[in-house]
Amino acid sequence: xxxxxxxxxxxxxxxxxxxxxxxxxxxxxxxxxxxxxxxxxxxxxxxxxxxxxxxxxxxxxxxxxxxxxxxxxxxxxxxxxxxxxxxxxxxxxxxxxxxxxxxxxxxxxxxxxxxxxxxxxxxxxxxxxxxxxxxxxxxxxxxxxxxxxxxxxxxxxxxxxxxxxxxxxxxxxxxxxxxxxxxxxxxxxxxxxxxxxxxxxxxxxxxxxxxxxxxxxxxxxxxxxxxxxxxxxxx
Numbered sequence: 001x002x003x004x005x006x007x008x009x010x011x012x013x014x015x016x017x018x019x020x021x022x023x024x025x026x027x028x029x030x031x032x033x034x035x036x037x038x039x040x041x042x043x044x045x046x047x048x049x050x051x052x053x054x055x056x057x058x059x060x061x062x063x064x065x066x067x068x069x070x071x072x073x074x075x076x077x078x079x080x081x082x083x084x085x086x087x088x089x090x091x092x093x094x095x096x097x098x099x100x101x102x103x104x105x106x107x108x109x110x111x112x113x114x115x116x117x118x119x120x121x122x123x124x125x126x127x128x129x130x131x132x133x134x135x136x137x138x139x140x141x142x143x144x145x146x147x148x149x150x151x152x153x154x155x156x157x158x159x160x161x162x163x164x165x166x167x168x169x170x171x172x173x174x175x176x177x178x179x180x181x182x183x184x185x186x187x188x189x190x191x192x193x194x195x196x197x198x199x200x201x202x203x204x205x206x207x208x209x210x211x212x213x214x215x216x217x218x219x220x221x222x223x224x225x226x227x228x229x230x231x232x233x234x235x
Contacts, residue, residue: 003087004071006030007061009051011043012233015076016058018189020227022080022182024220026088033061034231076186077108084182093182100177107175107183115164115190118156122199157199161208164191168207173214188215189235 006023010016010032023030035044035057045055052059052072060073060083073079088094095101164175164187172178175187191208194200202209215221228235 002065003028005063005065007033007063009033009035009048009057009059009061010228010231011035011048011057012037012228012231013041013235014043014057015189017224017228017235018076018186019058019060019079020224021188021221022083022093022185024223025180025185025218026083026092028083028087032227032231075112077112080182080186081105081108088182093180093185095177095179095181097177103176104181104183107181108186111183111187111190115160115187118160119190119193119197119199122157122197123193157194161191161194161200161205165205165207168211173207173211184211184215188212 006028008016008019008023008030010020012035014037020030020032035047037043043055043057048057048059049055051061052074054074056074058074058076058079060079062071062073063069073082084093095104167175174180175183191212195202195209195212
């Protein structure tokens with residue numbers, strides 16, 4: 001039975017890059033439907049809501065090549081879980097050990113459930129502090145966001161990064177079982193953002209730093225990167 005047509009609804013500067021990375025690693029054919037953020041860094045919700053009511057990217061549209069019937073996948077962790085379950089027929093990113101396979105599933109939920117929320121808060125705070133707001137309002141914004149960051153989100157990001165630094169060190173440079181899995185690809189983007197936002201420094205986290213460097217040398221990563229560069233974006 002032939003695989004469905006895979007269509008990636010991709011948004012620039014979003015977590016959608018990881019989906020391309022995943023599909024490239026599995027050597028799956030797919031199409032990209034490109035969307036651009038507006039001047040306020042917002043996604044074009046009206047266009048995206050035509051695909052799914054939530055209007056969020058990334059989204060995967062699967063179209064049966066015979067019947068034309070379509071299925072839409074949303075939420076990054078679920079997208080990864082579905083693709084790995086249905087399309088990784090050669091076990092490229094799976095682990096045959098049941099305990100290790102279960103741990104991969106854990107990380108597919110962990111990335112969006114534990115790591116991403118405080119990181120997203122820090123991103124929003126960073127954008128708020130850089131916004132063209134007149135003084136003294138800008139001072140108040142900086143003071144409030146700085147207070148929330150110092151008492152919650154920044155500390156929580158450090159807690160998560162310390163945990164991952166240890167886990168990668170225990171698993172021969174990967175998250176699970178000393179080999180590349182879908183969890184590594186899913187977690188790559190938020191870990192890159194931690195360093196890009198200056199929430200952590202690479203010299204303090206050598207395991208994570210090498211982990212990201214090793215991922216960036218993969219042919220699948222380079223191929224996904226070329227495709228988004230052709231669309232006029234870094235990610």
